[in-house]
Amino acid sequence: MGSVLDGTKKKIGSYTGIFKKNVLNVKKENEKIIFKGICDGDIKEICREYFDLETDYEKIKERLSKVDDYLKTSIEYGKGIRILNQDLWETIISFIISANNNIPRIKGIIERISQKYGKKIVYNEKEYYTFPTIEELSKASVQDLRELGTGFRDKRIYETTRKFLEKEITLEELEKEQNVDTLREKLLELSGVGQKVADCIMLFALKKYSVFPIDVWVRRVMNELYIKEEDETKVSKTLLSNLAKEKYQDLAGLAQQYLFYWKREAS
DNA sequence: GTCCAGGGAATCA
DNA sequence: TGATTCCATGGA
16 A cells, blocks of 8 residues: 555565556566566556556656755655555555554455455466455445454445445546545545545545645654644644645645655654 | 554534 | 544554
């Protein structure tokens, strides 16, 4: 979830993951990135879309570096960050699961859901499972979801899946909607989707780089850098949101990722 | 045993 | 609107 590194910071020799019906392997060899895998379509196009290869990150980094020295430092620290263009449906469910949860558990839940309701794909003698479609996931009852370890989020996943199944809302209409505020309103109708989750969905699956998801980490780093309040939990979302808009403008989401990664990985 | 994790929904002022 | 409280679960 979120972003991917170029492998210069950490020694990730090779990484294999699944995206929609594709199993992709990424490897760095002598300053070149090699993409391999089983694809449902043209691998070039699929990678171009998924890894956001059309976006000029050098230009973005140049602009954001001029904001202040904090951004400059965080960008140097996470210079290989790219915002993956993730599957909308999977992103919606994944971030509903993320509520008051930790990353290892979130991963485990998504893996179990995929194993039980997705389709198996074998690549290099290893098994991978696609994230279930709306129809596939609709086979799961609230109790089934609870048994996979989703906890109190079981009902939220169930209700949101139902809503898409009954076409009270569609993925297409969300993908089509360009206005960020209208889009947010529509997402907020979904059970388990609040401000933060809605913003994450827009940033990670709908390329809305202007939104600024406010989580505990970003609140922490923003307070530390710009506000310096004793108790960071008392800093209001509106204040943070306005500050981000003022400083980062249409690139607030990108800035959020650099700051988030910097604050979480460093120190 | 206690605390916490990339929050949301319900309830109450 | 804004502030509290509860919500499952598992690892530290």
